[in-house]
Amino acid sequence: MRAAISALTLGLSLLSTIAYAQDCQPRVPSDALIQPGKLVMSTNPTLPPLQFVDSSGQLKGMRVELGTEIAKRLCLEPEYVRIEFSAMVPGLQSGRWDLINTGIFFTEERAKIMQMIPYENQAISISTATQSAVKVEKLEDLAGHSVGVEIGGFEEKQAKAIDAQLREKGLEGLTVRTFDNFALAYQALRAGQVDAMVSIDGVAEEYAKRGQFHRALGGIGPTPVALAMKSRPLADAVLQVLNEMKADGSFDKLFAQYGVEPAAGALAVKGPAS
Numbered sequence: 013m014r015a016a017i018s019a020l021t022l023g024l025s026l027l028s029t030i031a032y033a034q035d036c037q038p039r040v041p042s043d044a045l046i047q048p049g050k051l052v053m054s055t056n057p058t059l060p061p062l063q064f065v066d067s068s069g070q071l072k073g074m075r076v077e078l079g080t081e082i083a084k085r086l087c088l089e090p091e092y093v094r095i096e097f098s099a100m101v102p103g104l105q106s107g108r109w110d111l112i113n114t115g116i117f118f119t120e121e122r123a124k125i126m127q128m129i130p131y132e133n134q135a136i137s138i139s140t141a142t143q144s145a146v147k148v149e150k151l152e153d154l155a156g157h158s159v160g161v162e163i164g165g166f167e168e169k170q171a172k173a174i175d176a177q178l179r180e181k182g183l184e185g186l187t188v189r190t191f192d193n194f195a196l197a198y199q200a201l202r203a204g205q206v207d208a209m210v211s212i213d214g215v216a217e218e219y220a221k222r223g224q225f226h227r228a229l230g231g232i233g234p235t236p237v238a239l240a241m242k243s244r245p246l247a248d249a250v251l252q253v254l255n256e257m258k259a260d261g262s263f264d265k266l267f268a269q270y271g272v273e274p275a276a277g278a279l280a281v282k283g284p285a286s
Contacts, residue, residue, distance in 0.1 A: 036087035039252075044245040046110050047091075051083040053113040054093045054100050058162075058195035059215045061270055062115060065094075074270040079113040081262070085253045096192050098164035101126070104242050111250070112240040115212070117166035118282070122240070127247035127283035130236035131254060133273040136170045137216030138229040139201065139209040146207045148228035151177065156184035157207035160197035163190035170233050171210045201225065214272055236275050238282075247281045254279050 042048040055076065057065045063073040071092055083090035093109050100112045104126060116122070118130045138154070140146055146157060155178050161168045168190060175186040189206055191197040194215060201209045202224075209216075213230050220227040241247045257263035258279070267274045 038087045040086055040088065040246050040249045044243040045088075046107060049089055050091050051079075051086060051088040051111060052091045052093060052109040053079050053083075053111045054095050054103060054109045055079075055114050056097045056100075056193055057094055058193040059115070059212070061218050062214055062272070063113075074266060074272060075113055075115055077266060079111070081257070081266075082250055082253050085256065086249055097162055098192070101240075104240060107242070110241060110243065110246060115237040116240050118236045118238040119166070123282045124284065127241045127244055127281055128238040129247065129251055129254065129279055129281055130238045130275050131279060132237045132267070133234060133275055134212045134214060134237050135230065135234040136167060136232040137211055137213045137227055138232070139198075139211060139216045139219065139225045140207070140228050141201055141204070142223065142226050144207070144226070148208060151229070151232075152181070152183060154178065154186060154208060158187040158189055158205075159208045159210050160189050160191055160200045160206035161210040162194050162197055163192060166235065167210050167212065173233075174210075198225065214270075217271075241283075244281070244283070244285075247283065251279060251281050 038049060046052045055063050055071070057063045057071055061073055063071070063075045066072045076092070080090045095103065097114060100114060100116070103109055104112055115132060115134065117134070118128055122128060138148055140148055148154060151174055154174065159171055161171045168188070171186065171188045175188060179185045189200070191200060194211055197209055198219065200206050208228070209225070216225070216227045216230060219225040239250060241250065254263065264274060
């Protein structure tokens with residue numbers, strides 16, 4: 013009986029997929045995609061509640077929901093590649109995925125090499141262990157301490173900027189220790205291998221709500237985060253979808269659900285002309 017039910021469910025699912033494919037025509041040219049009919053997105057699911065893996069192994073979070081909705085409205089099948097952040101930009105440039113969906117921070121330098129749509133506001137937080145003897149009430153309190161951070165991202169850049177600021181003031185600098193992802197960095201903080209953690213506000217706040225870590229400081233260096241693509245036609249199509257979502261209210265509703273601040277003003281593609 014169970015096998016019959018499974019077969020029936022699979023059959024209905026396939027029929028539904030076929031019907032959807034027949035009724036919905038992709039809004040992106042096939043030559044602008046890695047695989048025709050699919051939107052392949054990279055993500056590093058170590059940033060709850062924005063992108064993470066739940067207890068059943070399923071991808072969850074605001075950015076995952078956003079990416080899936082974008083794919084649906086483009087009449088494409090969403091496919092996620094779980095990868096460390098440090099590999100994302102090289103992977104995009106070499107054609108391993110269509111879109112970076114991990115909340116990559118926008119910079120003018122990055123916009124020179126890929127198409128970016130800033131859509132969300134984030135800033136940097138400093139987290140400490142809940143029972144830590146290190147009391148951080150201002151950045152100067154970090155002087156002489158070690159901090160953990162994910163390698164290759166905006167957060168590492170900010171940690172190094174804080175180190176430079178401290179040294180310019182005649183204080184001891186930071187020992188910046190990099191990790192492959194935020195999950196490993198937070199594990200190091202929990203184990204006492206670093207004194208503090210540099211991450212984004214949304215993640216630090218989530219861990220604080222869970223009672224796992226103390227969010228000592230927040231709102232440092234506010235900067236927009238973006239979706240990133242290599243293809244300009246794809247970027248233009250994604251922008252159109254995001255504007256449609258803003259118009260029907262689903263964009264703001266999704267952000268409000270997760271307590272995340274959307275980017276102010278009109279959305280736009282920023283990147284090379286071709």
